[in-house]
Amino acid sequence: MxxxxxxxxxxxxxxxxxxxxxxxxxxxxxxxxxxxxxxxxxxxxxxxxxxxxxxxxxxxxxxxxxxxxxxxxxxxxxxxxxxxxxxxxxxxxxxxxxxxxxxxxxxxxSPGEFTKRAYLNGRLDLTQAEAVAALINAESEAGLVAATAQLAGGLADFVNAMLLKINQMLAAVEVEIDLLAEEGLNYSQSDLLIPLQKLEDNCRNLLNSYNRGRISQSGIKVVLAGRPNVGKSSIMNALLAEDRALVSAVSGTTRDVVSASLEIDGVKVELSDTAGLDDKLVGDCPQAELEALGRARTEQWLAQAALILLVLDQSHELTDFEVELYQKISQKPHLILLNKQDRKPRFTLTELRRRFSYEGPVLGCIGAKDNIKIDNVVTGITDFIKSQTVTGGGATAVMISQQRHYDLLKSVGSGLHRALELVESGAPPLDMLAEELHQIRFSLLEITGAEARDVEGLLDLVFSQFCVGK
Ligand SMILES: Nc1nc2c(ncn2[C@@H]2O[C@H](COP(=O)(O)OP(=O)(O)O)[C@@H](O)[C@H]2O)c(=O)[nH]1
Ligand SMILES: [Mg+2]
Missing domain, CATH: 3.30.1360.120 (Probable tRNA modification gtpase trme; domain 1)
Structure with a gap:
């Protein structure tokens, strides 16, 4: 060994x-x-x-x-x-x-071998070992808090409590199977119905926490979009309070995507400034090719964004292209930023709302270096983060932030659903019910790794995220 x-x-x-x-x-x-x-x-x-x-x-x-x-x-x-x-x-x-x-x-x-030994020797369960990696890699306050809670065993306790209930039900069903031959069925539907419903609720709440957990751990991607010269790069710099992106009055200054991170409301925000999107390609060929490349990159980034900041320049007429662009991104979470508030407006808010068919808030701002007004954009991003991380009714304090836990809980959830259907049918075939409960039990055990100490594939997956020496 x-x-x-x-x-x-x-x-x-x-x-x-x-x-x-x-x-x-x-x-x-x-x-x-x-x-x-x-x-x-x-x-x-x-x-x-x-x-x-x-x-x-x-x-x-x-x-x-x-x-x-x-x-x-x-x-x-x-x-x-x-x-x-x-x-x-x-x-x-x-x-x-x-x-x-x-x-x-x-x-x-080898990478993670100290922690792997800690797990193999029962010093940590698998969720705690994963929390060690998350803690080392934490990049924000929220990420740190989430990792520390998981390291303290919050998720493991929650999963073990579910496991205890499943074990009790499984024992009851198996006794029932044994007795059936001698005494006939002694089973009462409500014995299983209520605990199963409770477990399904718990499982759903935990699954619902995944978005919150993922954002806490990995942060969100926010992408600035809009026509060239509306002030995207200026807003990027204003938000970062540094000159990260190149700003100039020359249209098309930003060609590639420029990204930088900042922390808003304790969450890591990866902010990306894109090349402006426009329908007017520049006449000569090399320029047009460059434009097209920048545009393709921008569209890739927009697809990945959790939140899009659509920047408009109020000192220029709204263009049809901007209306089109808005239609394109309106399916995704977005904020509309009305920039250059220090200049005379060339369209009204009413016109904007009418052409965009948009009812929501419009955030007025100034991105220009000497006159920055950006607080409401920060508030807008904060509100978005809050809306994504809010713990709704019935939500648990415990949350999951890893895909592995999400996938396993998904199968726990569908197992519980099938078990409930069997029980609700009135006279469930007990062996089928026992089989579902067994499968649920295995998935729960795999989350904490309680019975997986010999599953090499699983351990490779978990410990490959570590550095040497941990
Ligand atoms: N007056 C004024 N000028 C701005 C404002 N924001 C940006 N600009 C100017 O608009 C021009 C284009 O800005 P830039 O950030 O490069 O736009 P981008 O092409 O959308 O990235 C630059 O000359 C900026 O200084 C603003 O709020 N007010
Ligand atoms: Mg730019």
Whole structure:
């Protein structure tokens, strides 16, 4: 078994830094470090930091002054004997220490292997292991909060509570199957109906939290669209409070999509500025080709956007092309930004509403550098995020943010639906009902990984998202 191999890795990112941490885990972790660390007591105190020198065993030459901590099996992150060497954060010295450990029998850890061992040794369930990866990769306040809640076992508790109910029902149905031969059916429909309905509700609420969870973890894509020169790049820069996109009075300045991230209401917002869309292609060929390319890119981005900001310039007449463009994007969540409020308007709000057949809010703004007015655009984006992440009636505090959990809960949901149909039919074939409950049980167990510790494919999927050393 690979657990008997002692693994080692540098757990801090490569490059020069204050310190680097080298981790070891496995049966030989303590004996290996003892051979390269001066002055470790015969019976070291666990979790104590020892200050001392790492030396090369072959010539007893000191390599670095470090802090060393030992953790006992059963009380460490992985559940195995562990050691952590906090050395100076240079690439050369840390790699040299690591190679000493390899010479003494340690092997290079693969990505996520420490966490995988923690899971295999029952220190974490699979949802918590996934939360570790999510926490490391969190890019916003919302992402961090979601990952921490999952790490604390919120999702696992919720799933385990569902599992307990399924187990109870399964036991009742199986007793019923056994008794049937002797005493006839003793089953009452309401015994199963109400708990199954409750479970279906719970499952639906959790599935409904996926959008919220995904947005918390990965953020949303917001794309600026509109004719050239209406002020898209200026608004992008104003929102970012930096000169990210090129702004000029020359129409068609932005050719490619320029993206940057900011945090709004705790959520990561990936903002993208696109080349303007227009029906008038420039006459000479190379220009026209460039326009067409920019346009194709823009349309790709619009398709991926969670929210489109359609920018209009109120100091120019509305064009038919803008009306057409609006028709195109109106099926997607969007905000209409009426830019250049500092200039004399050339069309009225009534005209805009009539031509767009649009009743919703229009956000007036100024993107020009010296005169920025952008607060209501930020509020508009905030309201959109709130509408996507709001917890409606019956919603759970617990949420899911990973596709794997969503897919498994989907099959739990359809299993529950089929089980309910059987029960509602009045006299369900009990063996069919038991089979549905078994399938639901397996899907729930796969979420927490409680019975999947030997399913290699599943573990590869989960642990491949990790970096080496975690
Ligand atoms: N007066 C005024 N000019 C603006 C405003 N927003 C942008 N501009 C100017 O309009 C021109 C085109 O802006 P730009 O952001 O490059 O437009 P884009 O082609 O839509 O990206 C530039 O000269 C900007 O300075 C605004 O709110 N008011
Ligand atoms: Mg631009």
């Amino acid at each position: 690979e657990e008997n191999i002692t693994i080692a890795a540098i757990s801090t990112p490569p490059g020069a830094g204050g310190i680097a941490i080298i981790r070891l885990s496995g049966a030989a972790a303590h004996t290996i470090v003892r051979q390269v660390f001066r002055s470790l007591p015969v019976e070291p105190v666990f979790f104590h930091l020892y200050l001392g020198y790492i030396f090369a065993p072959e010539n007893r030459q000191d390599i670095d002054q470090v802090l060393l901590a030992l953790m006992p099996a059963g009380r460490s992150y992985t559940g195995e004997k562990m050691a952590e060497i906090h050395c100076h954060g240079g690439l050369y010295n840390s790699k040299k220490i690591l190679s000493l450990l390899f010479n003494l029998g340690a092997e290079a850890a």
